[in-house]
Structure formats: structure tokens, C-alpha cells
Amino acid sequence: MIPLRDNIPSRTIPVVNYLLILVCVLGFLLQAEDQDGRLTFLYGMIPARISHPERPVVIEHRELVQTVFGVRELEVRSEIPQPPIPVWLTALSCIFLHGSLLHLAGNMWFLWVFGDNVEDRLGHLGYLLFYLGSGVLASFSHYRMYPESVLPTIGASGAVAGVMGAYLYLYPRANVVSLVPILFFLQVMVIPAPVFLGLWFLLQLWQGTFAMGAGEAVGVAWWAHIGGFVAGFAVAWLLGASGQTRPRVVVVRPATERRFSRLRTPWD
Numbered sequence: 152m153i154p155l156r157d158n159i160p161s162r163t164i165p166v167v168n169y170l171l172i173l174v175c176v177l178g179f180l181l182q183a184e185d186q187d188g189r190l191t192f193l194y195g196m197i198p199a200r201i202s203h204p205e206r207p208v209v210i211e212h213r214e215l216v217q218t219v220f221g222v223r224e225l226e227v228r229s230e231i232p233q234p235p236i237p238v239w240l241t242a243l244s245c246i247f248l249h250g251s252l253l254h255l256a257g258n259m260w261f262l263w264v265f266g267d268n269v270e271d272r273l274g275h276l277g278y279l280l281f282y283l284g285s286g287v288l289a290s291f292s293h294y295r296m297y298p299e300s301v302l303p304t305i306g307a308s309g310a311v312a313g314v315m316g317a318y319l320y321l322y323p324r325a326n327v328v329s330l331v332p333i334l335f336f337l338q339v340m341v342i343p344a345p346v347f348l349g350l351w352f353l354l355q356l357w358q359g360t361f362a363m364g365a366g367e368a369v370g371v372a373w374w375a376h377i378g379g380f381v382a383g384f385a386v387a388w389l390l391g392a393s394g395q396t397r398p399r400v401v402v403v404r405p406a407t408e409r410r411f412s413r414l415r416t417p418w419d
Contacts, residue, residue, distance in 0.1 A: 195303030285313025292378020316383030
């Protein structure tokens with residue numbers, strides 16, 4: 152399911168959400184100029200580097216090497232350079248890097264759809280701190296599952312998952328207009344936010360459980376998604392229970408539209 156938009160208007164201009172998207176895009180442009188992937192190894196979170204900050208991290212990979220017998224594929228051991236920042240801080244810097252254009256576009260689109268409403272409820276500064284904190288907690292969720300991994304972890308997915316978890320708590324009656332593939336066709340459907348976000352979380356949980364047996368062969372940090380979502384929901388619940396969030400937006404629609412909506416989404 153691909154979210155297109157929700158039905159909740161924002162009372163303020165989500166300047167922080169725009170800024171976060173801009174920083175991620177700029178980070179990806181810098182990565183595009185970095186042909187050898189040095190930025191990924193310097194600012195991506197490598198769990199083994201956090202577990203053993205005093206020990207050099209070595210990775211094994213295959214390269215085509217010119218030998219006296221011609222070009223051969225040999226196994227090469229390379230030492231990963233130490234980052235210019237404290238290793239624990241890479242749990243934050245990694246959320247501004249992405250592995251591909253599709254990776255970037257997917258994360259930023261979900262952030263665009265859900266982030267403005269969460270910023271509206273938390274305020275600009277509160278939302279910024281919330282987003283960064285969700286990203287860090289998501290990174291350490293992945294670290295907790297794979298503390299000896301030497302693969303760099305990058306992407307805003309965990310932080311965006313935190314935003315989605317907060318959205319679930321803050322807007323339990325919202326609807327999400329989504330593009331849903333049904334067999335060979337794409338259908339536009341109005342889906343209650345709890346259903347959309349609940350199915351998304353269950354998919355991450357299923358994939359994360361399955362990936363535990365695959366170890367480092369898995370290319371997606373599913374447990375970062377899971378940890379970020381749970382952290383986002385929990386923080387939003389704590390803030391809401393203590394009265395630290397702005398009042399919820401009330402959407403008033405014509406009676407005919409409300410009746411039509413109820414036929415399609417009885418949770419609205």
C-alpha cells in the first residue's frame with residue numbers, strides 16, 4: 152500500500168518536516184559524488200564498531216585483482232576507517248544517508264504524508280527532538296539485534312517509522328487515501344489509519360522475525376523499523392497522557408460526505 156494523502160489538515164507550515172526532507176536529499180547528493188562509498192562507512196552506523204570502539208573493523212569482500220596469471224577474483228580484507236565523530240553518534244548521522252534513490256524517495260514520501268500532522272501536534276522544536284530521538288532509538292534497536300555486524304546501517308526508515316507510530320496514537324480516526332495493488336491493477340482506496348499503519352507494522356514484525364535466521368545476509372534493517380515505530384507510539388502516548396500535545400484537529404465535513412465515508416470506512 153502506498154499512501155497518497157490523509158484527511159487531516161495541518162494548522163501550521165511544517166517547516167521542520169521540510170527541513171528534514173531537504174537535509175536527507177542533500178545527504179544523498181553528497182553520497183552520489185562519493186564514488187567509493189566513504190561517506191557510508193564513515194557516517195553509517197556499524198554495530199561492531201560501537202561494540203568494540205577500540206578495535207579496527209575489518210570486512211571481507213571479493214575484488215578483481217591483476218596477478219601474474221591474469222585477472223582473478225580474490226577475497227580481500229579491508230579495514231574500515233574510523234569516523235571523525237564519536238562512534239555512538241553514528242546512530243544519529245546514519246539516518247540522513249540512503250542507499251539508493253528509491254530508498255530515499257520511499258522514506259521521504261512517507262515522511263511527507265505523515266510528518267506534517269505530527270509536527271502540528273508536537274510543535275516545531277518538539278517534533279525535531281522527537282524525530283531525532285526516534286531515529287537514534289531505531290538505530291539502537293537494530294544494534295541490539297546485530298551487535299557484531301560489520302555492515303553499515305543507513306536510512307531514515309527508523310525515524311520515519313517513529314513518526315508513523317506517533318501518528319497512529321495522535322490520529323486514531325484519520326483516513327489514508329492509498330494506492331493498493333489488487334492482482335494486476337492499482338486501486339485508490341480510503342483506508343483507516345489504524346488499519347494502514349497496523350498492517351505496515353505487522354509486515355515489519357513478520358519480516359524482522361524471519362530475518363533473524365538470515366543474519367547479516369538481510370539488506371533491510373527491519374528491527375530499526377520496529378523499534379522506531381514502538382518508540383514513536385510510546386513517546387506520543389506519554390506526551391498525550393501528560394497534556395504536552397496540541398489539541399487534535401477536528402475535521403468537519405458535509406453530512407453527505409460523512410455518510411459516504413462511513414459506508415467505506417466504518418472506523419471514521
